[in-house]
Amino acid sequence: MGFIALLERTVASLRGGAWRLLAALALTGIALSAQSAVDPGQAVYQQHCAQCHEGNVPRAPHNIMFRMSQPEEILYALTEGVMKQQAATLSAQQREQVANYLAGSDAADVDRSMPMCAGSPPVASPGQGLLGAWGFDERNHRFVDAETAGLRREDLARLELKWVFDFPGASRARSQPTVYGDVIFVGSQHGTVYAIDIDTGCVYWSFQADAEVRSAISIEPPVAGAPVVLYFGDVEGNIYSLDGARGVVRWRAHLEDHANATITGSPRLYGDRLFVPMSSREWATAADPHYPCCTFRGGIAAYNKDNGKLVWKSYSIPEQPVDTGKRNALGVPIIAPSGVPIWNSPTVDAARGLLYVGTGESYSSPAHRNSDAVLAFDLKTGELVWSQQLTANDAWNMSCFIGSSYNCPEENGPDMDIGAPPVLISLPSGKDILVVGQKNGTVYGLDPDNEGAIVWRRKVGLGGYAGGIHWGLATDGTTVYAPNADTDFIGRFKAERFPGVFALDAATGEQRWYTRAVEDCREQEKPACDAGVSAAATAVPGLVFAGGFDGQLRIYDSATGEVLWRYQTNREFNSVAGRQAHGGSIESDGPVVYRGNLLVNSGYLFGDRLPGNVLLNFAVSGSDDKEAQ
Numbered sequence: 072m073g074f075i076a077l078l079e080r081t082v083a084s085l086r087g088g089a090w091r092l093l094a095a096l097a098l099t100g101i102a103l104s105a106q107s108a109v110d111p112g113q114a115v116y117q118q119h120c121a122q123c124h125e126g127n128v129p130r131a132p133h134n135i136m137f138r139m140s141q142p143e144e145i146l147y148a149l150t151e152g153v154m155k156q157q158a159a160t161l162s163a164q165q166r167e168q169v170a171n172y173l174a175g176s177d178a179a180d181v182d183r184s185m186p187m188c189a190g191s192p193p194v195a196s197p198g199q200g201l202l203g204a205w206g207f208d209e210r211n212h213r214f215v216d217a218e219t220a221g222l223r224r225e226d227l228a229r230l231e232l233k234w235v236f237d238f239p240g241a242s243r244a245r246s247q248p249t250v251y252g253d254v255i256f257v258g259s260q261h262g263t264v265y266a267i268d269i270d271t272g273c274v275y276w277s278f279q280a281d282a283e284v285r286s287a288i289s290i291e292p293p294v295a296g297a298p299v300v301l302y303f304g305d306v307e308g309n310i311y312s313l314d315g316a317r318g319v320v321r322w323r324a325h326l327e328d329h330a331n332a333t334i335t336g337s338p339r340l341y342g343d344r345l346f347v348p349m350s351s352r353e354w355a356t357a358a359d360p361h362y363p364c365c366t367f368r369g370g371i372a373a374y375n376k377d378n379g380k381l382v383w384k385s386y387s388i389p390e391q392p393v394d395t396g397k398r399n400a401l402g403v404p405i406i407a408p409s410g411v412p413i414w415n416s417p418t419v420d421a422a423r424g425l426l427y428v429g430t431g432e433s434y435s436s437p438a439h440r441n442s443d444a445v446l447a448f449d450l451k452t453g454e455l456v457w458s459q460q461l462t463a464n465d466a467w468n469m470s471c472f473i474g475s476s477y478n479c480p481e482e483n484g485p486d487m488d489i490g491a492p493p494v495l496i497s498l499p500s501g502k503d504i505l506v507v508g509q510k511n512g513t514v515y516g517l518d519p520d521n522e523g524a525i526v527w528r529r530k531v532g533l534g535g536y537a538g539g540i541h542w543g544l545a546t547d548g549t550t551v552y553a554p555n556a557d558t559d560f561i562g563r564f565k566a567e568r569f570p571g572v573f574a575l576d577a578a579t580g581e582q583r584w585y586t587r588a589v590e591d592c593r594e595q596e597k598p599a600c601d602a603g604v605s606a607a608a609t610a611v612p613g614l615v616f617a618g619g620f621d622g623q624l625r626i627y628d629s630a631t632g633e634v635l636w637r638y639q640t641n642r643e644f645n646s647v648a649g650r651q652a653h654g655g656s657i658e659s660d661g662p663v664v665y666r667g668n669l670l671v672n673s674g675y676l677f678g679d680r681l682p683g684n685v686l687l688n689f690a691v692s693g694s695d696d697k698e699a700q
Contacts, residue, residue: 112172115165119158137173142240145170175676181240185265185648188273192254192266192316194293202250202665203290205337206543209419210495213545213609213661220611221667226691227626227636230669233690234272235644237652238263241684242676247287247337247607247660248686251299255670256315257686258284262305266318269668272647272688276318282307286337287416287660289345290315291376302345302376304334310347312379322379329367331356336492337416339426341450344382345374346426350412354434357468360401360477364468365409365434366392371417371426371448385453387411387430387441395435399477410434410466411442415492415543420519422503424450427519429489429507433466436480442466445493445507445523459523461509462487472561485563486536487511491543491607495519496577499549506551506577508540514553514573516580527580531573532557533566537620537678542659543607545615547629550583551575552615556603560679570602572617572627584632591621591639599681600641600656607661616664616671618657620680624671638689640673641681655683667691 116124124137137145149158149166158166200219207213217223222230238244238259246258248267254275255267262280267273282305291300299315308326313319326332326349336348353367370386388408397405410433418427426448433442443462448455465487466480491508498504504526505517512532517523531553532539538556545552553575557568571588575581590602600621609616614635615627622641625634640654654673658680663670668690674683 110172112168115169116172142170142174145173175242182650183239185274188268188275192275193252200666201290201292202663205247205287205416206492209341211418211492212494213543213607214547215611215664217612220664222611222664224613224635229692230636230689231692233688235646235652236267236272236686237646237648237650238684242674242682244672244674244684244686245659246284248663248670249288249290250665251290251292256288256290256301258288258303278313278318280305280311281309285335289338289340291340302338302340304338304347306333308332308334310374324374324379326372331367335414339417339419340376341419343376345376346417347372348413348415348417348428350414354468357434357470357478358473360399360475361403363404363406364478366406367409369412369430373453383453385448385455387413387446388439389455401477405435407435407437408433408439411439414488414490418493418495420495423519425456426450427493427505429493431488432486434468436466436482438464438466438482443487443489445517457522459517461515462511487534490541494544494546496546496548498578504577506544508544508553510534510539510541512539512555514540514575514580529575529580531555532569533564535564536560537603537605541605543661545608545610546577547610549577551577552608552610554604554608554617556605558601558603558620570604572604572608572615574632586627586632586634588619591623596681599679606657606659609662609664611664616662618671620656622654622656622673622681624657640687644685652685653683654685655681
């Protein structure tokens, strides 16, 4: 459900005391305390909005929903839409301040100009290399060969910051850049997709999607003189195909599924089809105690890559959700089975004709058998061939997190999704193994020839809401590199924590090395800043790359785990557009290494992490002068 639609339902449903409370809050005076003046938008929110949007008023959207909206949406609701009456006593500046604060980004009056490149993107030759998918290849190895990477251990002493690209008005940067030829393609929080010159940071073209683009841009290289073709999705469930030379739409489609359906995992291009994973925002909508929780089902939608026509759609929960006959404390129906979203980019097993994904938790009780599982779908038909559940009885939604009993399932978590894609590895023995990381801090080796039977498992961390292993493993074919967060959000999981990077034998799961991440945080930044390594890792011959919640970007020796190079991205920068920008937490997407360039996003104001709005490009300098680290 879109933010405006949710507000419309909220206002229409408010009665009696709840409506009077909203009106009273809107009419309250606007004097601000010295303590709240640090962030004007936060001060306005606390004085005028918090009493209704912290779960105290039924059907008033919980503030977590606003973090998934654009500031323009919220500002429209306050000025022209359903909240106009309640916001009548606020000044225009206050309305804009609270909209920016709630969305975590800036709305109007933001300079969005970019330095434009002269001419069109260069036509890449066949030998120039391609990193055109989230996992770099169809098996999600996140490994870049030596020729394409162009970065060796002996180059690190001269690895310097080359340029900084800022996403105007944004507070998070999570669309992993992809590259073909010398052109970077990347999405943004405000839905703008950019084609950027890798050498200078200038922009060839930009395209405005309808909503935030979280996914990586999948690239289809040109065939027989045809242009480069791009594919991606946005958080409102739209799917786009663009001409990569001009940034114009070839076709667009929509998931046409649940109102809360969204696209977080990157679509997988394989053959003549585009496989789109379906996740949702219903986990947050469930914070509304009057919401009948829950009805979303995760799944995969397969589209014809040439015209955008739906070929098949298959769900992670085969059964339709139904009224369980149970009611929450307000008499609202409990609906199940539900949830089991797919947050990751699918993995292709061409030899077996299968598509692998990892799933998340159920949203309502009872937890479904396919939650926290690895699923194998038939590539051609979408039939669910097998399921291997790794954690049973995991049902959770935002109602649990805020301490509300209305829609919190009886299992109450532990919310241990498989957010990272399964990784298909061909071992030196000739056997294949499917390696899977989970938010509970466990890495598994599964047998793809035996319906995902567990071959080995290795517990590397305590786990938590952001992992354990959260977004992505990397492998060179014999060793698996597992970033581990082990961040303590609410004190639920108590034991020793192991933030950092682990190296495991792909065949046996035996630990080869572990390097603890040492936090680099200022006291005033805690707890948003910590040592957790949640973003996906990347490997090249001899090196492993990983970034942390504290903004540290590190390069490790792949044989020993020694940290060879580090850079603190949580700092201010001057961008190629001449604006001041800032890095923050490195989260979700991982580093990209291409022809001597090291690309990484920094900034992630979501889940109480450090905000930022930059894409950084490092390259090997011809001099010995180095950027301060």
